[in-house]
Amino acid sequence: MPYVSAPSDISRDHAAKRLAALATPPGALGRLGELSVWVASVQGQVPPHPVDNVRLVIFAGDHGVAAHGVSAFPPAITGAMVRTFLAGKAGVNALARAHGVAVRVLDLGVDEDFHDLDDGIRSALTAHKVRRSSGAIHLEDALTPDETRAALAAGAAVAREEIEAGAQLMISGDMGIGNTTPAAALVAAALGLPAAEVTGRGTGIDDSALTHKIAVIQAALDRTGARTEDPIETLTALGSSDLAASTGYLLAAAQDGVPVLLDGLMSVACALTADRIEPGAAAWFAAGHRSTEPAQSLALAKMGLEPLLDLGLRLGEGSGAVAAVPLIRSAVALLRDVALLDELEA
Amino acid sequence: MPYVSAPSDISRDHAAKRLAALATPPGALGRLGELSVWVASVQGQVPPHPVDNVRLVIFAGDHGVAAHGVSAFPPAITGAMVRTFLAGKAGVNALARAHGVAVRVLDLGVDEDFHDLDDGIRSALTAHKVRRSSGAIHLEDALTPDETRAALAAGAAVAREEIEAGAQLMISGDMGIGNTTPAAALVAAALGLPAAEVTGRGTGIDDSALTHKIAVIQAALDRTGARTEDPIETLTALGSSDLAASTGYLLAAAQDGVPVLLDGLMSVACALTADRIEPGAAAWFAAGHRSTEPAQSLALAKMGLEPLLDLGLRLGEGSGAVAAVPLIRSAVALLRDVALLDELEA
Numbered sequence: 001m002p003y004v005s006a007p008s009d010i011s012r013d014h015a016a017k018r019l020a021a022l023a024t025p026p027g028a029l030g031r032l033g034e035l036s037v038w039v040a041s042v043q044g045q046v047p048p049h050p051v052d053n054v055r056l057v058i059f060a061g062d063h064g065v066a067a068h069g070v071s072a073f074p075p076a077i078t079g080a081m082v083r084t085f086l087a088g089k090a091g092v093n094a095l096a097r098a099h100g101v102a103v104r105v106l107d108l109g110v111d112e113d114f115h116d117l118d119d120g121i122r123s124a125l126t127a128h129k130v131r132r133s134s135g136a137i138h139l140e141d142a143l144t145p146d147e148t149r150a151a152l153a154a155g156a157a158v159a160r161e162e163i164e165a166g167a168q169l170m171i172s173g174d175m176g177i178g179n180t181t182p183a184a185a186l187v188a189a190a191l192g193l194p195a196a197e198v199t200g201r202g203t204g205i206d207d208s209a210l211t212h213k214i215a216v217i218q219a220a221l222d223r224t225g226a227r228t229e230d231p232i233e234t235l236t237a238l239g240s241s242d243l244a245a246s247t248g249y250l251l252a253a254a255q256d257g258v259p260v261l262l263d264g265l266m267s268v269a270c271a272l273t274a275d276r277i278e279p280g281a282a283a284w285f286a287a288g289h290r291s292t293e294p295a296q297s298l299a300l301a302k303m304g305l306e307p308l309l310d311l312g313l314r315l316g317e318g319s320g321a322v323a324a325v326p327l328i329r330s331a332v333a334l335l336r337d338v339a340l341l342d343e344l345e346a
Numbered sequence: 347m348p349y350v351s352a353p354s355d356i357s358r359d360h361a362a363k364r365l366a367a368l369a370t371p372p373g374a375l376g377r378l379g380e381l382s383v384w385v386a387s388v389q390g391q392v393p394p395h396p397v398d399n400v401r402l403v404i405f406a407g408d409h410g411v412a413a414h415g416v417s418a419f420p421p422a423i424t425g426a427m428v429r430t431f432l433a434g435k436a437g438v439n440a441l442a443r444a445h446g447v448a449v450r451v452l453d454l455g456v457d458e459d460f461h462d463l464d465d466g467i468r469s470a471l472t473a474h475k476v477r478r479s480s481g482a483i484h485l486e487d488a489l490t491p492d493e494t495r496a497a498l499a500a501g502a503a504v505a506r507e508e509i510e511a512g513a514q515l516m517i518s519g520d521m522g523i524g525n526t527t528p529a530a531a532l533v534a535a536a537l538g539l540p541a542a543e544v545t546g547r548g549t550g551i552d553d554s555a556l557t558h559k560i561a562v563i564q565a566a567l568d569r570t571g572a573r574t575e576d577p578i579e580t581l582t583a584l585g586s587s588d589l590a591a592s593t594g595y596l597l598a599a600a601q602d603g604v605p606v607l608l609d610g611l612m613s614v615a616c617a618l619t620a621d622r623i624e625p626g627a628a629a630w631f632a633a634g635h636r637s638t639e640p641a642q643s644l645a646l647a648k649m650g651l652e653p654l655l656d657l658g659l660r661l662g663e664g665s666g667a668v669a670a671v672p673l674i675r676s677a678v679a680l681l682r683d684v685a686l687l688d689e690l691e692a
Contacts, residue, residue, distance in 0.1 A: 030658025
């Protein structure tokens with residue numbers, strides 16, 4: 001696999017000098033000033049280009065563990081929500097239309113075959129499908145090693161299609177009932193933490209279901225043992241085809257030098273896994289929204305990332321990142337368009 | 347003066363029901379869900395209309411107290427920044443262009459006459475000018491009672507011009523070296539707090555200047571005494587023509603039932619003053635960005651408002667509110683465009 005290079009130090013330094021030379025009080029642009037310097041460094045361009053072409057890919061899949069009492073919703077919702085994305089009627093569709101973000105949904109491992117859909121729509125949706133559902137991770141591996149490789153490659157191929165289409169900023173979204181369980185397990189494995197420290201309520205389970213979910217994740221970690229030391233083995237044991245594909249997508253973005261705005265737990269768990277596979281990948285990532293899931297904050301802290309928004313969203317789908325896209329555009333506009341103090345004094 | 351009516355309870359209830367009926371998990375839209383219900387209640391419309399026409403008015407003025415060591419910048423910067431707004435090169439101009447917000451700058455009390463500007467531009471800029479600068483509030487009243495009345499009326503007239511131009515959401519911005527001193531004094535007067543609890547560093551004063559600024563604000567409060575019990579007397583004693591005009595503008599928006607997105611300390615101090623003049627005005631206001639100035643958080647808490655963003659901006663100008671405008675649009679898009687669960691199941 002190709003290495004990940006670092007964003008441009010030269011552009012970062014040049015952008016920081018431009019930021020300091022703007023006709024604004026020192027530090028007055030706060031996080032937007034810092035963000036503008038990051039955008040310049042990942043673009044290798046000062047001032048940064050406008051970020052018009054923003055592309056979200058939603059990786060959908062089911063999870064064997066969802067049959068074991070870890071979610072407030074039945075697995076059939078996964079396919080129903082895929083149809084809602086295709087109809088443009090889900091939350092993330094509404095946000096994406098409002099902010100000019102392209103949306104693509106892919107079935108990597110939904111536990112149905114979508115035979116009711118038109119052939120063209122169905123074949124685009126399932127073009128990268130790896131399998132139906134995944135193993136229940138507290139009992140068995142989620143994937144075979146071949147499936148993990150196929151999913152990582154599928155995600156990378158999708159990323160390159162999006163980059164070919166002109167992506168200036170990429171987002172990975174998720175859909176899959178039960179997916180906070182494998183995602184939290186990936187974070188626990190990466191950080192060497194017990195299940196109790198990473199487990200959250202997902203879309204809204206009660207106290208007794210939370211206790212059960214912690215036990216399921218701990219059993220999955222115990223079953224996997226020292227294999228968690230390898231990030232790709234970790235995806236095989238604890239992940240799923242949608243999470244592995246999302247990891248491959250984020251890794252390919254970093255390899256190709258295209259910045260990513262991360263969403264909630266699934267997106268961030270995959271980003272952390274990508275950064276384990278290729279250390280340095282996280283330099284290409286910014287964080288859109290603080291999740292209520294503890295694993296997301298832990299993984300972001302490990303990568304040195306601080307979310308831009310904290311609005312209590314727990315919708316998934318990439319929605320928190322899409323809601324934060326205008327802040328990237330704000331940051332770019334400030335570093336591009338504000339007068340330099342020198343110009344005013346001239 | 348006309349009374350402020352309440353936003354529509356019927357629309358709020360109807361919007362809350364629609365929010366609960368969306369095909370999303372309960373509460374999954376977080377703050378954006380709450381915000382969408384507020385927009386529906388202030389529009390009296392469910393689902394709410396798109397918020398396309400957003401209008402910022404920047405109220406500029408100088409402050410006599412700025413000659414007394416309360417700011418890191420010299421008063422001449424006020425006029426220089428007014429010219430930068432007119433040239434479209436300030437931070438808020440960059441943000442406003444990025445997010446489709448109309449910007450208008452008005453000189454209410456800048457301590458110069460702008461004779462270098464073209465006649466048309468100068469006459470539009472100074473059409474509502476009340477006076478040059480204001481009294482140094484620790485030594486004397488900021489304004490005469492007639493000047494306060496004129497400034498309140500000017501702000502109301504400006505608001506009605508913006509509403510006539512189709513404003514669906516209004517923002518008040520500020521420019522004036524030294525203006526955090528009178529604004530913090532207005533908040534202290536409204537909340538009955540000592541200067542030490544409300545005073546912040548503005549655009550960046552050091553510890554010894556902060557100690558001095560606290561003493562200046564406390565002297566102003568002590569000088570004003572029981573006159574702080576009346577909000578209009580408080581503007582006369584502790585305000586300025588730009589702050590009084592901004593208060594009149596926000597009050598007129600509330601009277602005419604047009605929602606407002608508040609910015610930093612100046613905008614929020616004026617909002618709190620408007621809510622003192624006409625209790626209930628605050629129901630028409632939402633908060634865009636958390637200021638680092640303690641008086642802003644205190645005033646927002648008093649009005650029951652929680653900011654959408656906390657990005658460490660301390661630029662003033664209305665910039666924090668303009669950066670938050672896309673979140674209003676996100677909220678509206680969600681309540682308008684997401685499928686209802688009933689539709690999916692049908």
